[in-house]
Amino acid sequence: MTDTTVRTGAAPTLHDVAREAGVSLATASRVLNGSNRKVAEAYRERVQAAADRLGYTANISAQAIARGTSATVALLVADIADPYFGQIASGVAHAADEAGLIVTIAMTERDPAREVALVRTLRGQRPRGIVLAASRDTASDTDALSAEIAAVQSVGGRIVTLGAALPGTRVVAYENEAGARALAGRLAALGYREAVVLAGPEGLRTSDDRLAGFTQGFADGGGEVTQVVRGSISRDAGYEAMSELLSAGLAPGTLVFGISDVVAIGAISAIRDAGREPGADLAVAGFDDIVTGRDVTPGLTTVHLPLEELGAQALRAAVDPDWTPPEPVSLEVLLRDSTPPRA
Amino acid sequence: MTDTTVRTGAAPTLHDVAREAGVSLATASRVLNGSNRKVAEAYRERVQAAADRLGYTANISAQAIARGTSATVALLVADIADPYFGQIASGVAHAADEAGLIVTIAMTERDPAREVALVRTLRGQRPRGIVLAASRDTASDTDALSAEIAAVQSVGGRIVTLGAALPGTRVVAYENEAGARALAGRLAALGYREAVVLAGPEGLRTSDDRLAGFTQGFADGGGEVTQVVRGSISRDAGYEAMSELLSAGLAPGTLVFGISDVVAIGAISAIRDAGREPGADLAVAGFDDIVTGRDVTPGLTTVHLPLEELGAQALRAAVDPDWTPPEPVSLEVLLRDSTPPRA
DNA sequence: CTGTGTCGTTCTCGGTTTGTA
DNA sequence: TTACAAACCGAGAACGACACA
Incomplete structure (x- = not known):
């Protein structure tokens, strides 16, 4: 593809560049990669030219082992196809790019054992940091x-938990409980008095916090949570849970709180498919403010989370040596048409 | 965290394990990592125990350089927050996990120059393969x-392009043109005669193919594409393009074809926000079958793409030594309520 | 004494960094 | 002051050494 000889089976090494330029290994290393020592301009040019000619790119594995640290950050999410994690990943990737880091990604599939195994695997990479974005179970064996x-951490790697705090790690928190409380308060003020909650499995921190906040806020506003249905946190789980609730009968004017937007959106579809009307008939609210919430009908009432910004913050927490825990970002309630004021 | 001495600043190495177990480096290497050579059971156990005690994990950078190949695959997407790429990434990650590979991800942000730079950076990792999922521009400088x-490739790395084929690479193709043609045919059969297309920028392969297929298929069915509006491929671009079309005036019964589901979904929201009714008034169709398409109202007519499966296929293409190009997956038209039969 | 089977020594990978000329 | 030689990072693999049958 270039005019040089076609090499097969081996990438050009620093050795090759040094030989091509007629300088020593050390000199080539200094000009091509950072160094405090200086190199004469003439040499610099010759090395640069040789590197270009050969299409040289430093072997980052070799750099990592020689330097003792790898320009890498790992990100663990539950499911990258979930827009919640997708937006977080986007923020992480952006910030990583700015910091000149490569990000490796893995999916826990919400399995605690898998999470442990993945951290172990990723640890082999000696990453600068690991961002744990998959929300965790409080109950499950946290020792492993x-x-x-x-x-x-003992090797200098930083662990960042996003959302649910994990002791001894840097945590980028957002106020699940306060956000849910605020949401519930606003909805009670709109006139809602009965609510059912489509929650995640018991013990899941994020879900528990949101449920607690919502329950309290709703009670404070004069309402009551009459039922809590538990399932996994996904669109399909929301759909199924809602379907069952509907076949058991649900009074018009009831508010349905999905523990996250994807759950709420599944619920909206279930309501519609059951021949009822989301909104005035059965109100629905979510949490996260994923983009889809704007495009469903009626627009989904939710709590705004700056997902990309949170991802970026998490990455910075993973790499910034003198990082200090920021204030937990406070959340904003977004009232849309899925929860119209009750007459 | 364990009962051994707390070590700071250095991960346990194979040396440490060997010393701890009282065996040689080679022996430790043989039991802890793959090898065809055998090792006595007594030694094996001692090494294993020592490794566990120390919490040893092989430094994969060192392995990569010693073995000459790194258990890594890179994935390039335009934007991981886009559900299209999210689902593909999910498929890639799953398959990579099965193959025992780590996947690093990067976003091109639809910038050809960035794509080149990223491939170059990722090349430093000496990955087993690179999956190029971000659709490419035919026009732009493809030489770099x-x-x-x-x-x-000269180093043995495999390049896989997903969707738009790139010469000299393994390609996992799907039939954009045929799919769009089939979609247009079905819609024409429903009675639609006038269509506008919200396309991507000119030169973008995926967009061009779908546009061509749709135009032809619609013409074959007796319809006509009266207008093509170009913008980027995103929800917001779809929304804006549609808004402009609407303010210019659009006759009821016109069909709007969004070059991808996200574009079409943006268009649906724009139609609704403009006070018109998506469906019977202005029909909308998309392409990809992202999950959101089921949850918007009316349900989005589209062409089903097995995104996760495509991602998995791409990964296999990247690692399987004797891979043969599979038949391009054929696509299925999904008619939903966004394109009701015309009376 | 020779063959078989394990284990250890040593060189190697591709860079970085120190001491030294 | 600047460039070079050599040691080093952590792991893999060829090859030699040794024990045992």
Whole structure:
């Protein structure tokens, strides 16, 4: 593809560049990669030219091992196809790009054991940091995870948990409970008095916090949570849970709170498919403010989370040596047509 | 966290394990990582125990350089927050997990120059393969990218393009043109005669193919594409393009074809926000079958793409030594309520 | 004494960095 | 002051050494 000889089976090494330029290994290293020592301009040019001619790119594995640190950050999400995690990943990737870091991604599929195994695998990469974005179970055996985390940290790797805090890690928090409380308050003020909640499995921090906040806020406003249905946090789980609720009968004017937007959106579809009308008939609210919430009908009432910004913050927490825990970002309630004021 | 001495600043190495177990480096290497050579059971156990005690994990950078190949695959997408790419990434990640590979991800942001730069950066990782999922521009300078691709391939790295084929790479194709033609045919059969297309920028392969297929299929069915509006491929671009079309005036019964589902969904929202009714008034169709298409109202007519499966296929193409190009997956038209039969 | 089977020594990978000329 | 030689990072693999049958 270039005018040089076609090389097969081996990438050009620093050795090749040095030989081509007629300088020593050390000199070539200094001009091509950072160094505090200086190099004469004439040499610099010759090396640069040779590198270009050969299409040289430093082997980052070799750099990592020689330098003792790898320009890498790992991101663990539950499911990258979920828009919640997609937007977070986008923020992480952006910030990583700015910091000149490569990000490796893995999916826990909401399995605690998988999460531990993945941290262990990723640890082999000696990453600068690991961002744990998949929300965690409070109940499940946290010891194995803690051990892996400690192992990463003892080597200088930083662990960042996004959302649910994990002891001994840097955490980028947002106020699930306060946000849900505020949401519930606003909805009670709109006249809602009965609510059912489509929650995640018991023990899941994010879900528990939101449920607690919502329940309290709604009670404070004079309403009551009459039912809590638990399932996984996904569109389909929301759809199914809602379908069952509907076949059991649900009074008009009831408010349905989906523990996250994807759940709420599944619920809206279930309501419609059951021949009822989302909105005035059965109101629905979510949490996260994923983009889709604007495009469903009626527009989904939710709590805005700056997902990309949170992802970016998480990455910075993973790499910034003198990072200090920021104030938890406070959340904003977005009232849309899925929860019209009750007459 | 364990009962051993707390080590700071250095991960346990194979050396440490070997010393701890009282065996040689080679022996430790043999039991902890793959090897065809055998090792006595007594030794095996001692090494295993020592490794566990120390919390040893092989430094994959060191492995990569020693073995000459890194258990890594790179994935390039335009924007990981886009559900289209999110689902593909999910498929890639799943398949990579099965193959015991780590996947690094990067976003091109639809910038050809960035794409070249990223391939170059990722090349430093000496990945087993690179999956190029971001659709490419036919016009733009393809030479720089070709050079980088050739560089990867000359070292044994495999390049896989998903969707738009790139010469000299393994390609996982799907039939954009045929799919769009089939879609247009079905819609014409429903009675639509006038259509406008919200397309991507000129030169973007995926967009061009779908546009061509749709135009032809619609003409074959007796219809006519009266207008093509170009913009980027995103929800917001679809929304804006549609808004402009609407303010210029659009006759009821016109069909709007969004070059992808996200565009079409943006268009639906624009139609509704303009006070018109998506469906019977202005019909909308998309392409991709992202999950959101089921949840918008009316349900979005589209062409089904097995996105996760395509991602998985792409990964297999990147790692399977004896891979043969599969038949391009044929696509299925999904008629939903956004395109009701015309009376 | 020779063959078989394990283990250890040593060189290697591609860079970085120190001491030194 | 600047460039070079050599040691080093963590792991893999060829090859030699040794024990045992």
